[in-house]
Amino acid sequence: MTSPAPHFYLGPVVPRWQPATLDDVRKALSDGTVRERHWIDVKRQVSTSESDKKEFARDVASFANDGGLLVIGVAEDKANGTFSVAPVPLSGLPEQVDQILRSRCDPPLFVQCHPIEDSGAEGSGVLLVEVPPSPLAPHMVDGRYHGRGDTTKYRLSDAEVVRLFGLRSARQVVARQLIDVEIARDPVPVNREVESRLYAVARPLAAPPELLTEHLMGREIHDLVLARAGGSRHWQRLDEVEPRAAGRGWHTYGLNSRSLWLEFDKVKTMCDLEIADNGALTLFASQLSSWRNAGKDTTQKFLDDDDAVAVVRGLVELTGALGTAYGYPGQWQLAVGMTNLLKGVSRRADLEWSNTPEDMLRYSADDYLNATTASTAECREHPGAVTHRLMYRLVRALGTADQSAEIFA
Known part of the structure; x- marks a missing residue:
């Protein structure tokens, strides 16, 4: 049985997003459908350094409380406040993401990876990392719990941790x-x-x-x-x-x-x-x-x-x-x-x-x-x-x- 096409929730005032090609991603970046907010974040790549792996795990764990989406393979022009597709090698990337989240999140965190390949560069493209709301949230990374604000993650207060455990x-x-x-x-x-x-x-x-x-x-x-x-x-x-x-x-x-x-x-x-x-x-x-x-x-x-x-x-x-x-x-x-x-x-x-x-x-x-x-x-x-x-x-x-x-x- 084949998996359904990707179908992402990006917030209560944004229609569900169903990208099938890299052009769909480009269009969503240009019209603002995909931009950093409570339910979505973009990354240039997943680095292999230990500090970057921890930071990536914190980013994903912050989404696990309410659900969210990370788009890997997107470059940000901070001076102009714009984003553009910057294809990354897709081979082994979903496995790398899975390994990071299983080894650095406590308890381990389930995500679903959706690669979208660049038709002009075989083996490269963007990776959509879907983070469903986790029944085990909050997830600890490096001894701390994290949540998601409007556009960035933050360390959860004791009261917020108690609330999530209450759920x-x-x-x-x-x-x-x-x-x-x-x-x-x-x-x-x-x-x-x-x-x-x-x-x-x-x-x-x-x-x-x-x-x-x-x-x-x-x-x-x-x-x-x-x-x-x-x-x-x-x-x-x-x-x-x-x-x-x-x-x-x-x-x-x-x-x-x-x-x-x-x-x-x-x-x-x-x-x-x-x-x-x-x-x-x-x-x-x-x-x-x-x-x-x-x-x-x-x-x-x-x-x-x-x-x-x-x-x-x-x-x-x-x-x-x-x-x-x-x-x-x-x-x-x-x-x-x-x-x-x-x-x-x-x-x-x-x-x-x-x-x-x-x-x-x-x-x-x-x-x-x-x-x-x-x-x-x-x-x-x-x-x-x-x-x-x-x-x-x-x-x-x-x-x-x-x-x-x-x-x-």
Whole structure:
């Protein structure tokens, strides 16, 4: 699947910018569409000196709070206050940008690079570095946090840092509301003595209400769902499809119209995915735990945390695929919740069965909840990183973070 054409937000009073050629960049520089402001900056090049690398990382980190764009390959005539295209070698430049931001920003910062080649000089051009609003903002560089003013970056005050961290906390409140809605509409009765469940939501933050209305019943969107089936037994069981009031549903046998009609004692692993007209995805998966013997006269609840991580990875990948296929490049809010986890042990744990039950590493809370935001591009290109933000704290507590490294990659 090819990536959509670049489509950049440059501020509330400027139309979105969609450059396809270097002439588009030249025109935007001459008419003032591209000039240094809160959401955009220009640079002549990315230097290889250590001080310049730090300065570049600070520039990008300052954009991560609200989002922004850096245009590399632009010269400034300060005497006249004008800008002009000054093509730079593009080979290896996106990789250099990525390496700088991963090694000098804490936490590492995701950006998307869009090269625009000069038709008259093969291999040269400008590089557009798109910086989406980061769910992990603020990002520290060299021990300091930075923000963006009208035209330049500045060091954030303590109060501004507290405000940004407060926004992170607020996302958890919204996540709890989203997950509580999904728990309330779970169609399968819960046997809390036996079973852990997972609920997940991916909600576009600025999509039109009918983003997918004309596409929901088509074969293409069905194929996008089926493409996730390889990573999880739950995704593999989404073999029934139907239209619904909310959009379109994929579900396991027995969950027609998101209503259970099988006898409860015949219910096995159940899974339901719903995609709404505006692109929102909701998913639940049952039976993510089981009871087994754990030594003489002892039973233990074992959690299928490996499949839980794979289920979430599949949802992140599908989010990126849907946004790409149907023209929504913006931000998504993603939330994951799991229930009935208390005292569960990972089934992947390398347990010494001779140990007493007290020696086993158990999950120390009943529920799990986490949330993040991510752009379509990050879900598409770095689904492991998004999954890591959503699920790392679960597997860390179960002692299986190393076993999840491949899914997080």
